[in-house]
Amino acid sequence: EFPITVRNLSEAIGRPAKSIMGYFFQDGKMVTINDELGEEDALEVAMELGVDLEIKRGRDIEAELLASLDHDDDEDTMEWRPPIITILGHVDHGKTTLVDRLRSANVAAGEAGGITQHIAAYQIEHDEQALTFVDTPGHAAFGEMRARGANVTDIIVLVIAADDGVMPQTEECISHAKNAGVPIIVALNKMDLPEVDDQKTLQQLAQHDMLPSEWGGEYEVIRTSGETGLGLDELVETIQLTAELHEYRANPDRRAVGACLEAFRDEGRGVIAWLIVQKGTLKVGDDVLCGTTYGRIRAIYDDQDNEISEAGPSRPVKVAGLNEVPTAGVHFFVMEDIEEARQVAETRLHEGRAEVLSTRGKPRTLEDILSA
Ligand code: GDP
Ligand code: MG
Numbered sequence: 173e174f175p176i177t178v179r180n181l182s183e184a185i186g187r188p189a190k191s192i193m194g195y196f197f198q199d200g201k202m203v204t205i206n207d208e209l210g211e212e213d214a215l216e217v218a219m220e221l222g223v224d225l226e227i228k229r230g231r232d233i234e235a236e237l238l239a240s241l242d243h244d245d246d247e248d249t250m251e252w253r254p255p256i257i258t259i260l261g262h263v264d265h266g267k268t269t270l271v272d273r274l275r276s277a278n279v280a281a282g283e284a285g286g287i288t289q290h291i292a293a294y295q296i297e298h299d300e301q302a303l304t305f306v307d308t309p310g311h312a313a314f315g316e317m318r319a320r321g322a323n324v325t326d327i328i329v330l331v332i333a334a335d336d337g338v339m340p341q342t343e344e345c346i347s348h349a350k351n352a353g354v355p356i357i358v359a360l361n362k363m364d365l366p367e368v369d370d371q372k373t374l375q376q377l378a379q380h381d382m383l384p385s386e387w388g389g390e391y392e393v394i395r396t397s398g399e400t401g402l403g404l405d406e407l408v409e410t411i412q413l414t415a416e417l418h419e420y421r422a423n424p425d426r427r428a429v430g431a432c433l434e435a436f437r438d439e440g441r442g443v444i445a446w447l448i449v450q451k452g453t454l455k456v457g458d459d460v461l462c463g464t465t466y467g468r469i470r471a472i473y474d475d476q477d478n479e480i481s482e483a484g485p486s487r488p489v490k491v492a493g494l495n496e497v498p499t500a501g502v503h504f505f506v507m508e509d510i511e512e513a514r515q516v517a518e519t520r521l522h523e524g525r526a527e528v529l530s531t532r533g534k535p536r537t538l539e540d541i542l543s544a
Contacts, residue, residue, distance in 0.1 A: 176214045178205045184522040185223040192217050225522065237429075237461075237505050237516075245423035245451070253422045253485035254295060254302035255415040256324055256448065260349065261331030262341040266361040269398030270331060271307040274408065275475075292434040292446040293488030294475035298408050303415070304486045306433060306448065324431045324448055325352060327414055329407070331359045334368040334395075338376035346380050355414050356382070357392050359407055364397040422485035427506035428452035432462055433488070435497045441471070443494045447504055454489065455482040459510040463502030464520045466513035467494040 182189040182205075189205050195217045196203045203209070209217070218225035259267045275294050293306045306324070328349045332342055349356045358377065360370055374384050374393065383389020392410050396403035428449050435445040445462060447454070454460075458469045470493035474480050483489045495517075498504075507513040 176209050176211065178203055178207055178209065181209060181214050181218065185218050185221065185225060187218075187221045187223065191221055195220055225519075237503075245426065249423040249425060250421040251424055251485075253420050253424075254304050254487075255326040255411070255418070255420050256304045256306060256486055257327045257329055257411055258306045258325040259329045259331060260345040261359075261361075262333070262336065262339040262345070265331045265333040265336065265339075265342075266398045267331045268307055270329075270359065270361065270396065270404075271305050273398050273401060274305065274404060293448060295486075295488065296408075298412055301412070302486070303408070303411060304448070304488055306488070323352060323354075324450060325354055326418065326420055327411060328352065328354055328356045329359050329411070330356055331361050332373055332377075333362045334360050334370050334373055335362055335365050337373045338380065343380065346382065355418075357394065357407070357410055357414060358382070358384070359396045359403070360393050361396045361398060363395045363402055364400045370395065420486070422451045424451075424453050424484040426452040428454035428458065428483075429503065429505050430454070432498045432500060432502050432504055434500050435494075437497055438492075441492045443467075443497050444490050444492055445494055445498055445504075446488065446490055448488045449483050449485055451485060452506065453482050453484045454487075454491070454506065458506045459508070459513045460491075460494065460504050461507050461513040461516050462494055462504040463498040464517050465494045465496040465498040466507075466510070466517040468510055469493045 178189050178192050182192055193203055193205070196213075215225055259271055261267050271294075274296060293304065295302045295304050297303075328345075330342070330345055330349060332338060338346075346356075360373055362368065363370070374387065377384055377391065377393070378387065378389070382391045384391050384393045386393065392414075394403050394407045394410055396407055429452060430448050430450040433446040433448055435443065438444045443465075447462075454469065454472065456469050456472055460467060460469055469491050471491065472480050472483055473490040473492075474483075475488055477490075480489070507516070
């Protein structure tokens with residue numbers, strides 16, 4: 173819980189701390205810069221200083237939103253949904269090449285050549301079942317997502333280039349993956365390179381408490397190449413088998429919640445956000461809160477840029493309509509109306525500003541984020 177001290181309030185509303193203390197002094201109350209204020213006092217003094225601060229309402233909604241994420245819907249509303257597979261690994265070990273290859277192998281041959289643009293997530297069909305793949309824009313975003321409780325991942329594919337072996341970021345990924353408590357499949361990649369020593373990597377994995385199944389452990393290691401396509405069928409089959417051991421389900425029939433994977437500003441279409449729906453169904457016209465941004469969904473595009481009208485659980489989509497570019501890793505929620513979405517977004521902006529200022533100078537490392 174973010175404390176409303178005189179200092180934080182001052183930074184959040186952009187008025188001097190002196191004015192806030194002065195207000196209480198007139199009332200015969202002495203407060204210092206670090207004193208915590210009650211929400212009512214904070215609202216009152218903010219109003220007195222000409223700022224319409226809506227902490228209370230924002231917080232209540234916030235609490236409801238968080239509860240709606242954790243809350244399991246009734247058994248009889250739950251339906252099968254595709255598993256969400258996140259690709260993690262050290263930079264340049266071949267994650268993007270691998271996911272792009274998996275995707276182009278899956279779309280019609282005529283289209284394959286047309287795929288030039290990188291995509292953050294997409295679905296493929298395997299044995300008539302959809303699988304959703306997420307190419308993490310970086311493992312920091314994955315950490316952010318976890319820190320915010322947006323555990324969108326069901327299965328992790330850990331990509332390790334065989335010529336490099338386990339690298340520092342691989343180690344970080346291993347610990348994230350283990351903390352996330354989801355199954356991990358290793359893609360031992362770049363096996364097309366001459367004279368790569370796959371045994372070295374297996375040994376390193378064993379040293380990291382990830383004994384390969386071929387050595388009697390529980391971790392499947394699939395030899396792959398994003399260049400030649402080696403092992404990709406086996407990788408997909410292993411994913412499918414892993415998915416079958418779990419029953420991934422969600423209620424499609426409710427207001428959508430999910431996570432933002434990536435976002436950018438597009439010259440023609442304005443703000444575009446890659447969202448992945450976790451529960452419910454996202455529809456054109458929905459009023460959405462996404463981190464500190466909000467807006468009415470103007471258009472939804474699937475992973476091949478076709479316009480669609482709605483998207484159910486595990487479906488990755490691009491949406492247009494948010495007022496600003498949201499941060500990767502934040503949650504999105506469909507709200508009652510645009511006014512509610514705006515209020516929470518703005519309250520978060522105020523609080524966020526105070527939080528950033530009050531922790532200025534403190535390094536914000538991956539570890540900080542993960543232990544937050
Ligand atoms: P990422 O940072 O993990 O997403 O890695 P990329 O997919 O961008 O690949 C990094 C570099 O490795 C690129 O130059 C790729 O062409 C190359 N690369 C990726 N996969 C393979 C592979 O299986 N074999 C070989 N020889 N090179 C690969
Ligand atoms: Mg990449």
